[in-house]
Amino acid sequence: MSDDTPQISDSARFERHVRLLADVGMSPELTVRQLLVAGFPVEWIRERFPQVSDLAFEVPVEPLLRRRRNAKPTPSAPTPSAPARPERAGQGALPVLPVGALAERVVRKTASASSRSTPPAAASVPTRSHAPVTKPEPASTTLSEGISFQYVPLIQCSFPHADPGALTQFTRRNGWLELTLSTARPDAGLPYGVPARLLTIYCASEAKRTHSPEIYLGESVHEFLRRLDVPITRGERGSLRVYANQLMRLVHCAISIDENIRDASGRTGLHIRQALFVEEARLWWDEATAIGQGSSLVLSPVLYDSILERSAPLSTKALKQLRKSPMDLDVYAWLVHRLFHLSRPSTVTWAQLSGQFGHGYREIRKFRRFFADSVKRVQEVYPEARLKLSDAGVILLPSPQHIPRDALIES
Numbered sequence: 085m086s087d088d089t090p091q092i093s094d095s096a097r098f099e100r101h102v103r104l105l106a107d108v109g110m111s112p113e114l115t116v117r118q119l120l121v122a123g124f125p126v127e128w129i130r131e132r133f134p135q136v137s138d139l140a141f142e143v144p145v146e147p148l149l150r151r152r153r154n155a156k157p158t159p160s161a162p163t164p165s166a167p168a169r170p171e172r173a174g175q176g177a178l179p180v181l182p183v184g185a186l187a188e189r190v191v192r193k194t195a196s197a198s199s200r201s202t203p204p205a206a207a208s209v210p211t212r213s214h215a216p217v218t219k220p221e222p223a224s225t226t227l228s229e230g231i232s233f234q235y236v237p238l239i240q241c242s243f244p245h246a247d248p249g250a251l252t253q254f255t256r257r258n259g260w261l262e263l264t265l266s267t268a269r270p271d272a273g274l275p276y277g278v279p280a281r282l283l284t285i286y287c288a289s290e291a292k293r294t295h296s297p298e299i300y301l302g303e304s305v306h307e308f309l310r311r312l313d314v315p316i317t318r319g320e321r322g323s324l325r326v327y328a329n330q331l332m333r334l335v336h337c338a339i340s341i342d343e344n345i346r347d348a349s350g351r352t353g354l355h356i357r358q359a360l361f362v363e364e365a366r367l368w369w370d371e372a373t374a375i376g377q378g379s380s381l382v383l384s385p386v387l388y389d390s391i392l393e394r395s396a397p398l399s400t401k402a403l404k405q406l407r408k409s410p411m412d413l414d415v416y417a418w419l420v421h422r423l424f425h426l427s428r429p430s431t432v433t434w435a436q437l438s439g440q441f442g443h444g445y446r447e448i449r450k451f452r453r454f455f456a457d458s459v460k461r462v463q464e465v466y467p468e469a470r471l472k473l474s475d476a477g478v479i480l481l482p483s484p485q486h487i488p489r490d491a492l493i494e495s
Contacts, residue, residue, distance in 0.1 A: 286305065309323065
């Protein structure tokens with residue numbers, strides 16, 4: 085009987101993955117690739133999804149593992165010799181993933197996937213134990229102190245400002261980009277407000293700092309909150325309980341990004357990226373409402389690689405001064421990102437800004453007033469930002485970079 089226990093456990097884990105991916109609306113092709121990346125046997129997946137093309141099952145595990153082991157940290161900007169890529173319609177270069185990219189996202193679990201001859205027992209991951217993990221050492225590439233990062237699509241289309249209540253799906257549009265957040269746990273709810281933003285900034289910053297999808301929590305989150313002057317309080321309404329609740333919402337969250345694309349010949353299309361935010365989490369509760377020592381989560385492979393490629397640097401000091409308002413955090417991150425690349429004046433209409441930032445504002449005039457107040461606070465921490473508010477919208481002007489490129493130090 086003891087020999088059957090691992091088989092039952094892995095079969096149940098497989099079924100849970102299938103149900104979770106179905107609940108968040110992931111397509112069969114992407115579900116197949118997520119299951120392959122998670123390390124489940126190909127024969128199990130083929131039996132469950134016989135209608136999916138064989139192309140989705142082409143996962144060159146060993147060559148990819150070797151490439152991953154020998155890969156150098158992803159550079160913060162493409163080199164001049166980088167190959168040309170298709171473009172977003174009207175928005176410049178788009179890092180479009182090849183057809184098999186999701187299947188090629190390698191995590192430790194894939195090490196044994198290609199050599200399984202029996203389903204079950206081999207699916208467990210020997211490198212992970214149920215004991216608390218220790219805080220990882222930084223990778224060879226480090227970020228200078230005072231710099232944090234946010235995932236660019238979450239700057240272009242952000243989380244809800246306030247509690248969305250019983251909603252299980254939330255969609256925002258920003259011109260050529262549409263972002264949808266969904267949850268597989270309606271009882272958990274969607275992430276929102278300042279905590280959701282600071283937690284995703286923390287995850288993106290740690291991924292860039294350590295070059296690992298495994299994000300250490302425990303004391304590190306506390307340290308991060310202290311750097312931002314977020315009071316560490318306990319109790320029913322304390323910050324530890326609030327952030328633990330938002331972390332659970334984030335763990336059960338899936339993200340879908342649809343972007344219009346255009347290639348060099350002018351042909352247009354749609355690039356869709358879907359991923360669970362967190363592939364795996366191990367949370368220890370040293371107290372009833374606090375995240376305990378040794379807690380960690382693992383970003384999904386698609387999201388982790390995208391964070392390395394598409395994250396914007398932000399000033400931790402500025403986040404500290406703006407961390408009381410989700411609107412202030414959104415406007416700050418947006419200005420830093422837009423002005424970083426801006427080479428000529430650009431006007432963004434109030435209707436466009438309301439669609440991007442105006443969570444809950446039914447009238448544009450009310451949104452305009454709140455946005456203008458937020459801009460004043462943002463310019464106190466980012467005085468180099470050059471912009472004008474007009475009846476038509478916000479006129480962005482070329483400005484000095486808030487985070488200079490040479491502030492990113494690689495050792």
